[in-house]
Amino acid sequence: MAQPTVTDIRAYVLRGGGADYHDQQGTHWIDDHIATPMSRYPEYRESRRSFGLNVLGTLVVVVEASDGSTGFAVTTGGEPAAWIVERHLSRFVLGAPVTALERIWDQMYSATLFYGRKGLVLNAISGVDLALWDLLGAVRQEPVHEMIGGAVRDEQRFYATGARPDLAVRMGFLGGKLPLHHGPAEGAEGLAANLALLADMRAAAGPDAWLAYDCWMSLDTDYALRLARGAAEHGLRWIEEPLPPDDYWGYQKLRKALPPGTLLTTGEHEATRWGFRMLAEMGCADILQPDVGWCGGLSELLRITAIADAHGLLVVPHGSSVYSYHFAVTRHNSPFSEFLMMAPAADEVVPMFHPQLLDEPVPTDGRLSVSTLDKPGFGVRLDPGLPLHRPYPR
Numbered sequence: 001m002a003q004p005t006v007t008d009i010r011a012y013v014l015r016g017g018g019a020d021y022h023d024q025q026g027t028h029w030i031d032d033h034i035a036t037p038m039s040r041y042p043e044y045r046e047s048r049r050s051f052g053l054n055v056l057g058t059l060v061v062v063v064e065a066s067d068g069s070t071g072f073a074v075t076t077g078g079e080p081a082a083w084i085v086e087r088h089l090s091r092f093v094l095g096a097p098v099t100a101l102e103r104i105w106d107q108m109y110s111a112t113l114f115y116g117r118k119g120l121v122l123n124a125i126s127g128v129d130l131a132l133w134d135l136l137g138a139v140r141q142e143p144v145h146e147m148i149g150g151a152v153r154d155e156q157r158f159y160a161t162g163a164r165p166d167l168a169v170r171m172g173f174l175g176g177k178l179p180l181h182h183g184p185a186e187g188a189e190g191l192a193a194n195l196a197l198l199a200d201m202r203a204a205a206g207p208d209a210w211l212a213y214d215c216w217m218s219l220d221t222d223y224a225l226r227l228a229r230g231a232a233e234h235g236l237r238w239i240e241e242p243l244p245p246d247d248y249w250g251y252q253k254l255r256k257a258l259p260p261g262t263l264l265t266t267g268e269h270e271a272t273r274w275g276f277r278m279l280a281e282m283g284c285a286d287i288l289q290p291d292v293g294w295c296g297g298l299s300e301l302l303r304i305t306a307i308a309d310a311h312g313l314l315v316v317p318h319g320s321s322v323y324s325y326h327f328a329v330t331r332h333n334s335p336f337s338e339f340l341m342m343a344p345a346a347d348e349v350v351p352m353f354h355p356q357l358l359d360e361p362v363p364t365d366g367r368l369s370v371s372t373l374d375k376p377g378f379g380v381r382l383d384p385g386l387p388l389h390r391p392y393p394r
Ligand SMILES: C[C@H](O)[C@H](O)[C@@H](O)[C@@H](O)C(=O)O
Pocket: 030, 034, 161, 162, 178, 179, 180, 214, 216, 268, 318, 319, 338, 340
């Protein structure tokens, strides 16, 4: 059956929040002395922006079809990802049927293997893949979740990531995930402060709230184990991404040594089915957390989730707004989702990719009804007032 074809693909960049949600201005919980692999250098310990966590900015991919339909997606990537889209990936998209997502994905990945595989190239591939899913939804006038098998539940529950799990619980979230503030370089004093904060949050959030620590690749196995053992009395539900993503062996060892009841999670800086196969087969985690804008897009996330399911693992994508909501509601092994509290004090619910998307749904009382996703594609629009810049027009 003849399908519309892709007639144009354009890559733009944006600064100031949105998909590159670390790109914040002024005081914000997400850049408040948070432990990272750079924390061993005192000059880079206070702020993640100081070492460039917000250096990339947002990549916006726009695609158009011969029937006049358009699709778009936003992810982290900025100008270098825009170059990859315009100067390399565009050749596999232009002229292709809007249904050719598998062939386009395989060509984008295979053609960039000599310099890609993970990281920024997979962010760019993810952006194109998500834009193509949005375009297909526009052509078919179907929401993405209906095109990938349909919802398995009527609503999605959320936990909140931010500095105030105590407030999140009162807003109806399952609980909260705190950023870890101190790593090994800050010694026993830092560890004590990490545990004291968790104890305070447990007292404030109550005995039943989920509490987790996001360690953002900042620890070593020994510190992670000491943190988890000290946190067990406060009911730490999971310890997230304590080690650098390539230390599969450390994750494997740590998972075997954690206190009973403390889960190990990771994956937001992993990419492709092969990376997640490694995590699954080496027993690195209980919950896999791919970011759909970084792991290879929705097409690859579906493949990753099948691998996880076969290993009895949950897939709870890293905070990625509508791009993961449409996925999560269709998978039995994605029973809850992350919501990043992007208000500077983490004290109110604002759209995760603010200010870039119009009609971006947000949880109410910590949950989102599938019916709020019943619009074509991913169901959001790019704010037409944004200062879009196209750095590499063809
Ligand atoms: C809160 C963490 O430090 C990161 O900023 C966060 O983006 C990510 O790790 C997450 O899981 O949300």
